Amino acid sequence: MMRDITIGQYYQTESVLHRLDPRVKITGTFIFIISLFVAKNITSYAVATAFLTAVILLSRIPFSFIVRGMKAVVIILFITVVFNLFLTPGITFVSFWRFKITYEGLKTAGYTAVRLTYLILGSSIMTLTTTPNNLTDGLESLMKPLKVFRIPVHEIAMMMSIALRFIPILMEETDKIMKAQLSRGADFESGGIIKRSRALIPLLVPLFVSAFRRANDLAMAMEARCYHGGEGRTKMKPLVYRSSDFTAYIVLCLYFALVITAQRVGML
Amino acid sequence: MSIICDHVNFTYSRGTADEIQALKDISFSIGDGEFVGIIGATGSGKSTLIQHLNGLLKATSGHIYINGEDIYDRDYSLKELRNKVGLVFQYPEHQLFEETVLRDVCFGPKNQGLSNTEAEMRAYEALQSVNLMEDCYDVSPFDLSGGQKRRAAIAGVLAMKPEILILDEPTAGLDPEGREEILNLLKTLHDEQNITVMLVSHSMEDMADYAERLLVMDKGRIIMNGNPRDVFLNAELLEKTGLSVPQVTYILRELRQKGFDVDISATTVDEAADSIMRALGL
Numbered sequence: 001m002m003r004d005i006t007i008g009q010y011y012q013t014e015s016v017l018h019r020l021d022p023r024v025k026i027t028g029t030f031i032f033i034i035s036l037f038v039a040k041n042i043t044s045y046a047v048a049t050a051f052l053t054a055v056i057l058l059s060r061i062p063f064s065f066i067v068r069g070m071k072a073v074v075i076i077l078f079i080t081v082v083f084n085l086f087l088t089p090g091i092t093f094v095s096f097w098r099f100k101i102t103y104e105g106l107k108t109a110g111y112t113a114v115r116l117t118y119l120i121l122g123s124s125i126m127t128l129t130t131t132p133n134n135l136t137d138g139l140e141s142l143m144k145p146l147k148v149f150r151i152p153v154h155e156i157a158m159m160m161s162i163a164l165r166f167i168p169i170l171m172e173e174t175d176k177i178m179k180a181q182l183s184r185g186a187d188f189e190s191g192g193i194i195k196r197s198r199a200l201i202p203l204l205v206p207l208f209v210s211a212f213r214r215a216n217d218l219a220m221a222m223e224a225r226c227y228h229g230g231e232g233r234t235k236m237k238p239l240v241y242r243s244s245d246f247t248a249y250i251v252l253c254l255y256f257a258l259v260i261t262a263q264r265v266g267m268l
Numbered sequence: 269m270s271i272i273c274d275h276v277n278f279t280y281s282r283g284t285a286d287e288i289q290a291l292k293d294i295s296f297s298i299g300d301g302e303f304v305g306i307i308g309a310t311g312s313g314k315s316t317l318i319q320h321l322n323g324l325l326k327a328t329s330g331h332i333y334i335n336g337e338d339i340y341d342r343d344y345s346l347k348e349l350r351n352k353v354g355l356v357f358q359y360p361e362h363q364l365f366e367e368t369v370l371r372d373v374c375f376g377p378k379n380q381g382l383s384n385t386e387a388e389m390r391a392y393e394a395l396q397s398v399n400l401m402e403d404c405y406d407v408s409p410f411d412l413s414g415g416q417k418r419r420a421a422i423a424g425v426l427a428m429k430p431e432i433l434i435l436d437e438p439t440a441g442l443d444p445e446g447r448e449e450i451l452n453l454l455k456t457l458h459d460e461q462n463i464t465v466m467l468v469s470h471s472m473e474d475m476a477d478y479a480e481r482l483l484v485m486d487k488g489r490i491i492m493n494g495n496p497r498d499v500f501l502n503a504e505l506l507e508k509t510g511l512s513v514p515q516v517t518y519i520l521r522e523l524r525q526k527g528f529d530v531d532i533s534a535t536t537v538d539e540a541a542d543s544i545m546r547a548l549g550l
C-alpha cells in the first residue's frame with residue numbers, strides 16, 4: 001500500500017539523467033517549474049511538453065512507474081479542476097440546474113490540470129533519477145551562499161539526508177509492529193473515528209520508542225566516528241561538474257528562452 | 269491442532285519491479301502436539317512462512333488448513349485463527365506499549381473479549397509461567413532488563429492461550445541463561461499443556477535438544493523434513509545452504525575419520541557421550 005507512493009523515491013537504472021550532477025537536476029527542475037508559470041498558451045505548452053517527453057525518454061524509467069506516483073495526487077488534481085471549472089466567471093458554455101461552466105473556466109481548468117501534472121512529473125523525474133544522498137549533497141552545495149546569513153546549511157542537509165534514510169526503515173518497522181499487534185488481536189480497521197484512533201496507540205508507542213532508540217544509536221555511532229558538523233569535513237565523492245553537466249545547463253537556458261519566445265509569439 | 273500447508277506460493281510486491289518470490293511450493297503437515305523446528309539461512313523465507321500460518325500474509329496460491337479447515341474460506345474468521353495460533357515475532361519486546369507490564373500482557377486477552385478480571389487472571393498466569401516475579405508486574409515494561417522484556421512480550425501471547433505457538437528466533441540476542449530459560453519454558457508448555465510448538469532458530473544445538481522434527485528451508489523451498497538425527501546426518505547438504513550441524517556431530521565425524529567406530533548420528537552432548545563410551549567399550 002505505502003509502496004505505491006513513488007514521489008520522492010529513487011529508481012535504479014543507467015541513464016544520462018542518472019549520471020548528471022544533482023545540482024543541474026535541481027536547477028533544471030526549478031527552471032522547468034518557473035517555465036510552467038511563464039507559459040500561458042498552447043505553443044509554449046507544446047514546448048514544455050516536448051521538453052518533458054524528451055526528459056522522460058532520456059531517464060529510461062518506465063512511464064507506467066512514473067504514472068503510478070501520480071495516483072496519490074489524483075484527488076488534489078480533481079478538486080482543483082472542479083473548482084476552476086465551476087467557479088471561474090465569464091461567458092457561459094453550458095449550464096444546468098445551479099451550475100454553469102464558462103469558456104474561461106474550461107480554459108483555466110485545462111491549463112491548471114496540465115500545469116499541476118507537469119509539475120509533479122517534472123519533480124518526480126528529479127527524485128527518481130537522483131539518490132537521496134546525492135540530492136542533499138546537491139542542495140547543500142547550492143545553498144552554500146546562504147551561510148553568509150548564518151543559516152546552518154550543512155546541518156539542514158544532514159538532517160534531510162538522515163530523515164530520508166529513515167523513511168524506509170520506519171515504514172518497515174510500522175509494518176512489523178502492526179503485524180505483531182494484529183497477532184495479539186488488535187483491530188485497526190473497525191469502529192468509529194475515536195475507536196480507531198485509540199487502536200493506533202499500540203502501534204504508535206512502539207514506533208516512537210523505536211525511532212528514539214534508533215536516533216540514539218545513530219548519534220552514538222556518529223560521535224564514535226568523530227562527527228563534529230560541517231566545518232573542515234571533506235566528502236568521499238565530492239560533486240564535480242563534467243562537460244555533460246555544462247551541456248545540460250546550456251540546454252536548460254535554451255529551453256527557457258524557447259518557452260518565453262513561444263509565449264510572446266504563440267497563439268491562444 | 270494440526271497444520272497442513274498445501275503447495276503454498278508467496279510473492280512480495282507482486283507486479284512491481286522488485287517482486288520477489290519468498291515461498292516456493294511449500295507443502296508439509298504438522299500434527300497435534302508436535303514440537304517442530306524451522307531452520308534456514310537468513311532470507312530463506314522462514315519469517316514469511318510463519319506469517320502465513322496466522323493469516324498475516326495471504327498465499328498467492330495454495331491452501332493452508334488449520335485443524336482441517338481451510339483458512340482462506342470466505343467465512344473463516346481471521347480473528348478466530350489468531351486466537352488459536354499465537355505468533356511471537358522476532359524481538360517481540362519491540363511491541364510493548366502499555367504503562368505497566370500487567371496491562372500490556374492483558375492486551376491480547378482483552379482483544380479476545382474477556383472481562384478485565386479474566387484478562388488479569390490470564391495475564392498473571394502467563395507472567396508466572398515465564399518466570400517473571402510479581403514485583404515487576406506494575407512497573408513500566410520499558411524499565412525491565414532485556415531478557416525480562418522478552419519474557420513479558422512472550423507472556424503477552426501466552427495469555428491468549430493459543431493452541432499453536434509459533435516463535436520467530438525467540439532467543440536471538442539473549443545470554444545463555446536467558447536462552448535456556450525460554451527454551452525450557454517452551455518445552456514445559458509443550459509437555460504439560462500439549463501445545464503445538466513451532467520454533468524458528470539459528471542454533472543447531474537448540475534444535476537438536478528440543479525439536480522432534482525439523483523443517484529445513486533454502487531459498488523459499490523446504491528441502492528437508494525429518495527428525496533431527498536424520499537431518500543432521502546430511503551435513504554436506506546443510507552446509508551448502510549456509511547452515512551447519514551441531515558441534516558434537518562434527519566431533520564424532522572427525523573421530524570416525526580417525527578410525528573410531530562411533531555413531532555419527534548423535535546430535536546432543538549426552539548422545540555423543542554415550543556413543544563415544546560405547547565405541548571405547550566402556
Ligand SMILES: Nc1ncnc2c1ncn2[C@@H]1O[C@H](COP(=O)(O)OP(=O)(O)O)[C@@H](O)[C@H]1O
Pocket residue numbers: 280281288290308309310311312313314315316317
Ligand atoms: N516486507 C517485505 N517486502 C519485500 N520483501 C520481503 C519482505 N520481507 C521479507 N522479504 C524478502 O523475502 C525473502 C524471505 O525473507 P524472510 O522470510 O524474512 O527470511 P528469513 O526469516 O528466513 O530470514 C527475503 O529475500 C526478503 O528480502
Ligand SMILES: [Mg+2]
Pocket residue numbers: 314315316358436
Ligand atoms: Mg526472519
